Amino acid sequence: MSRTASQRGYHGWSSEPWTRLSHRERKPQWFAYNPRTMRPPPLSSDTNSMKILSYNVNGLQTVVKPISVQYGIGIPAHDQEGRVxxxxxxxxxxxNAYIPNSGRGLKRLNYRVNDWDLCFSDFIKKLECSKPVIVAGDLNCARQSIDIHNPQAKTEAAGFTIEERESFEENLTSKGLVDTFRKQHPNAVAYTFWGENQRISNKGWRLDYFLASESIVDKVHDSYILPDVSFSDHSPIGLVLKL
Known part of the structure; x- marks a missing residue:
């Protein structure tokens, strides 16, 4: 027995729900992100590269032992709040960072945008004095309306307030850190976080990022999301960097 179109569509959404464009403000040039069809070809075997995965459940995994490791940003009060x-x-x-959430009722919004964000930005800029920086992780902010499924209804929600978005731009992107996924996919509607029971309908937020210094962004071969990994309410994100 053949299935109806609606049945076929529902099956597709249930098996690959991220391909459903559920955004409330659909612009003609926007389309749903599909990592199965929208990633560049792999680099050739003779190209040195590094693949980095960030996942807010298990943190960061790499196959290279680093020169040095530092925990926190050097300010004890902040190091108790975020994970860096x-x-x-x-x-x-x-x-690799988890940025503090503004909390229910935005009780911690002032701390987030007027204290933490500034100090975190200063920490990054000091590192950039010696070499480029890549920032990965859950930054707890959907930058633009394309990054959240229902922006009009969420302007008072933690993670999408005007204050948080302005702070993100002022302290990160306007200071030379490039949103690598958005650079690669300027019109793709893609999410990395879904609330309870929202993944199946693809009503999500893009809260997880790879930001890169302008001086190294041309070495980014691929910046991608793995929405089919569903062990958490977040999905992992990945970066392929040419060395």
């Missing part, structure tokens, strides 16, 4: 690990490699620093 900095790995130093020959050509760059890799910062």
């Amino acid at each position: 690990i900095t790995l130093e490699f020959d050509g760059f620093y890799l910062i």
Whole structure:
């Protein structure tokens, strides 16, 4: 017995729900991100490269032992709030971070945008004085309306307030850190976080990033999301860097 179109569509959404464009503000140039069809070809075997995965459940995994490891940003009050690990490699620093959430009722919004964000930005800029920086992890902010499924309804929600988005731009992207996924996919609607029971309908947020210093961004071969990995309410993100 043949299935109806709606049945075929539902099956597709259930097996690969991230291919469903559920964004409330669909612009003509936007389309759903599909990592199975929208990633560049693998690098040739004679090209030196590094693959980095960031996942807010298991943290960062790499196959290279770093030159040095630093925990926190050097300010005890902040180091109790966020989780930051900095790995130093020959050509760059890799910062894996969880940025503090503004909390229910935005009770910690002021701390987030007026204290933590500034100090974290200063920490990154000091590292950049010696070599480029890559920032990976859950930054707890959906940068733009394309990065959240229902932006009009979420402007007072932690992670999408005007204050958080302005702080993200002022302290990170305007200071030379490039959103590598958005650079590669300027019109792709893609998420890395879904609330309870929201993954099946692809009603999510893009909260996890790889940001890279402008001086190293041309070495980024691929910046991608793995939405089919569903052990957490977040999905892993990946970066392929040419060395």
